[in-house]
Amino acid sequence: MPARALNWALHDGIAVVTLDLPGEPVNKISRAVKDEFNATFATLERDPAVRAVAFFSGKPDNFIAGADIEEFVRLTSAPEAERLVADGQEMLDRVARCTKPVAVGIHGACLGGGFEFALACHYRVATDHPKTQLGLPEVQLGILPAAGGCQRLPRLVGMRAALDMILAGKVEHAQRAFRAGMVDELVPPPILKDVTLAAATRMAGGWRPRRRRPGGVMGWLLDGNPLGRRLVFRMARRQVLEQTRGNYPAPLAALEAVATGLAHGIPAGSKREAELFGRLAVTDVSRKLVQIFFATTQLKKDFGVPDPPPPVEVHRLGIVGTGFMGSGIAGTAVTQAVVDVRLKDADLARVAQGLRAAREIVDDRLRRRRITKHEHQRLVALLSGGDGYVGFRRAELVIEAVFEDLTVKQRVLREIEAVVGERAVFASNTSTIPITRIAAVAARPERVIGMHFFSPVPRMPLLEVIPGEHTAPWAVSTAVSFGRRMGKTAIVVRDRPGFWINRILGPYMNEAAHLLLAGAAIEEIDRQMVRFGFPVGPLTLLDEVGLDVAEKAGGVLHAAFGERFAPPPAVASLVRVGRFGRKAGQGFYRYARGKKGGADPAVYELIGIRPNGGLRPAEILQRLVFAMLNEAARAVGEGVVRSSRDGDIGAIFGIGFPPFRGGPLRHLDDLGAARAVSELERLAERCGPRFVPCDVLREQASRGTRFYP
Numbered sequence: 001m002p003a004r005a006l007n008w009a010l011h012d013g014i015a016v017v018t019l020d021l022p023g024e025p026v027n028k029i030s031r032a033v034k035d036e037f038n039a040t041f042a043t044l045e046r047d048p049a050v051r052a053v054a055f056f057s058g059k060p061d062n063f064i065a066g067a068d069i070e071e072f073v074r075l076t077s078a079p080e081a082e083r084l085v086a087d088g089q090e091m092l093d094r095v096a097r098c099t100k101p102v103a104v105g106i107h108g109a110c111l112g113g114g115f116e117f118a119l120a121c122h123y124r125v126a127t128d129h130p131k132t133q134l135g136l137p138e139v140q141l142g143i144l145p146a147a148g149g150c151q152r153l154p155r156l157v158g159m160r161a162a163l164d165m166i167l168a169g170k171v172e173h174a175q176r177a178f179r180a181g182m183v184d185e186l187v188p189p190p191i192l193k194d195v196t197l198a199a200a201t202r203m204a205g206g207w208r209p210r211r212r213r214p215g216g217v218m219g220w221l222l223d224g225n226p227l228g229r230r231l232v233f234r235m236a237r238r239q240v241l242e243q244t245r246g247n248y249p250a251p252l253a254a255l256e257a258v259a260t261g262l263a264h265g266i267p268a269g270s271k272r273e274a275e276l277f278g279r280l281a282v283t284d285v286s287r288k289l290v291q292i293f294f295a296t297t298q299l300k301k302d303f304g305v306p307d308p309p310p311p312v313e314v315h316r317l318g319i320v321g322t323g324f325m326g327s328g329i330a331g332t333a334v335t336q337a338v339v340d341v342r343l344k345d346a347d348l349a350r351v352a353q354g355l356r357a358a359r360e361i362v363d364d365r366l367r368r369r370r371i372t373k374h375e376h377q378r379l380v381a382l383l384s385g386g387d388g389y390v391g392f393r394r395a396e397l398v399i400e401a402v403f404e405d406l407t408v409k410q411r412v413l414r415e416i417e418a419v420v421g422e423r424a425v426f427a428s429n430t431s432t433i434p435i436t437r438i439a440a441v442a443a444r445p446e447r448v449i450g451m452h453f454f455s456p457v458p459r460m461p462l463l464e465v466i467p468g469e470h471t472a473p474w475a476v477s478t479a480v481s482f483g484r485r486m487g488k489t490a491i492v493v494r495d496r497p498g499f500w501i502n503r504i505l506g507p508y509m510n511e512a513a514h515l516l517l518a519g520a521a522i523e524e525i526d527r528q529m530v531r532f533g534f535p536v537g538p539l540t541l542l543d544e545v546g547l548d549v550a551e552k553a554g555g556v557l558h559a560a561f562g563e564r565f566a567p568p569p570a571v572a573s574l575v576r577v578g579r580f581g582r583k584a585g586q587g588f589y590r591y592a593r594g595k596k597g598g599a600d601p602a603v604y605e606l607i608g609i610r611p612n613g614g615l616r617p618a619e620i621l622q623r624l625v626f627a628m629l630n631e632a633a634r635a636v637g638e639g640v641v642r643s644s645r646d647g648d649i650g651a652i653f654g655i656g657f658p659p660f661r662g663g664p665l666r667h668l669d670d671l672g673a674a675r676a677v678s679e680l681e682r683l684a685e686r687c688g689p690r691f692v693p694c695d696v697l698r699e700q701a702s703r704g705t706r707f708y709p
């Protein structure tokens with residue numbers, strides 16, 4: 001007999017049920033677990049000694065992570081998927097209808113089907129611990145909450161709050177969930193069990209919780225009548241379409257399931273939920289999003305070196321350079337990793353500015369109510385700075401974010417080596433300069449590494465970690481592990497110019513400029529890439545990155561890889577007149593008071609062209625996409641990323657490559673190497689040798705191989 005996941009014992013008439021899936025780090029609801037739930041709840045209902053139920057997780061930091069996603073991967077047809085969730089619904093209906101009241105004590109992640117289970121219970125107590133998070137992230141996997149989530153949540157918290165969570169796949173900290181009415185009581189972890197038991201006992205005695213009307217007066221007005229509901233749904237639908245541009249069907253399906261349930265009752269809503277789940281679970285979009293989930297999960301454990309040595313634990317972080325990147329790293333390190341941060345710059349005015357910017361990131365967390373006032377004070381106190389290296393001696397990690405210039409970076413490295421201890425790692429936040437070159441002047445090159453953050457640091461989820469030729473494995477695991485503490489997904493990449501992200505961006509950005517010179521309009525170029533699924537187009541991205549910065553990076557790539565990377569003159573003409581992009585208030589677009597305006601016609605004059613409408617949208621799209629795909633394949637051939645997985649996750653998290661396409665390498669696999677090669681050959685003929693297909697793709701085409709097995 002396999003070990004049981006659900007066990008229970010009776011305490012003064014209360015059945016204390018514990019879910020602890022043997023041999024697994026988290027609880028998840030598989031077919032087998034469902035069977036156990038059904039059998040256990042049937043026994044509890046029958047047993048006259050049981051007056052109420054108190055339910056807990058046996059895992060230290062996890063409640064229930066949802067339905068078992070591994071089971072979705074094995075689904076082969078829509079009817080099979082529909083049956084799978086219909087069984088789950090039946091199980092939760094049994095809990096909801098249980099004649100004995102059920103109280104649930106939640107500590108740790110309570111997500112997807114786990115949260116839907118909690119919603120089916122009659123009373124919810126949650127701990128106020130940061131690890132306790134509740135939510136319905138299903139749409140992030142291309143499916144919808146289909147175990148009653150689209151039915152029970154709107155009834156509990158009101159339609160607008162429920163849609164807000166369901167349509168965005170949001171996960172909330174317990175405090176916010178409590179404020180929204182998703183849990184009934186919020187308690188410190190040591191008393192979770194007692195409080196939940198007390199609630200179960202009270203309910204056994206006939207007491208029932210009285211909950212306020214969901215959504216207040218407005219909720220009553222809108223939720224309670226068909227006209228109000230129609231208005232809310234219409235607005236939600238418009239918002240979803242604006243955000244997904246029709247590329248992600250799951251949020252619209254969820255909206256439909258909620259609408260059906262509110263109009264025709266829970267049974268009809270649940271039936272629709274199951275049907276829609278069936279359809280979505282076997283779509284290509286859902287498969288791609290599930291692959292991304294498993295790839296990111298694997299990356300959480302991957303240190304990028306074989307047999308990784310234990311990382312040095314970082315208590316104090318030194319940062320040299322207090323500009324936008326330095327202060328961004330400082331603020332993020334304080335809020336996410338809760339370490340002591342010491343900033344250094346050449347003069348105190350700059351240090352003050354950097355500290356202010358870092359503090360702004362902490363303040364933002366308070367404004368968004370992610371932290372309490374007390375935590376805010378504690379975090380702000382972790383930030384300090386000066387114009388010398390005072391306070392750097394104890395730092396286990398120092399990150400430099402100074403001007404992108406080899407000599408400056410080498411000077412900083414030598415200064416740092418003179419003050420820090422033996423086991424301190426020196427990381428450069430360079431975006432293009434090879435780490436081995438920076439480390440050439442180091443007394444201990446084994447502890448020099450690259451940590452390439454993306455801008456804006458608090459928001460961008462990717463970190464490229466770049467070991468130089470002599471970097472020691474312990475320095476790699478230290479950088480990766482600290483990046484993870486900062487909340488980043490880290491990929492370890494090879495020390496080649498541009499690393500991975502800028503390498504694949506380079507030809508793409510250049511192609512945008514080529515298109516502009518060939519007469520394509522600014523908005524049209526951007527529109528095509530947004531249509532493809534990028535959050536913004538290449539010219540908007542150039543404005544965000546800064547044209548001056550991009551020009552410099554482009555120069556490094558051109559010098560390293562030759563003609564293929566030759567920048568068309570468009571960007572240089574704009575840089576010459578100070579059109580650096582958003583930060584200068586003008587680039588390809590106009591900016592007023594921080595807001596992006598329309599494309600600026602002055603750009604055409606400056607680069608001496610006139611948009612002529614001569615390029616078809618399909619051609620614009622093809623040239624941009626293939627410029628990136630070809631370079632990505634070539635870089636994989638050079639071992640720039642350790643695996644296709646890292647390459648795809650990097651592109652999705654680093655530049656917003658459309659997740660529903662799975663990343664550039666998965667996309668190439670979907671197209672097929674033979675087709676990619678013939679498209680590239682056609683483009684090379686028309687536009688020049690920069691499109692000549694790389695060897696990797698040619699070889700794949702001739703051997704019939706691919707990036708993924």
Ligand code: 3HC
Pocket residue numbers: 025026028062064065066067068069070085088109111112113114116137138141144145146147149294297298300
């Ligand atoms: N199904 C299958 N495996 C899961 C899982 C799930 N729902 N959640 C986590 N796991 C696995 C991970 O793949 C990983 O496996 P491994 O050890 O073999 O690599 C292991 O559990 C540990 O996970 P993490 O490394 O991610 O652990 P963390 O502590 O960092 O994070 C977590 C825990 C916050 C729960 C995170 O794993 C997570 O976000 N999980 C997914 C949550 C989710 O999307 N749930 C919705 C599922 S769909 C659903 O419920 C449909 C329903 O509406 C019908």
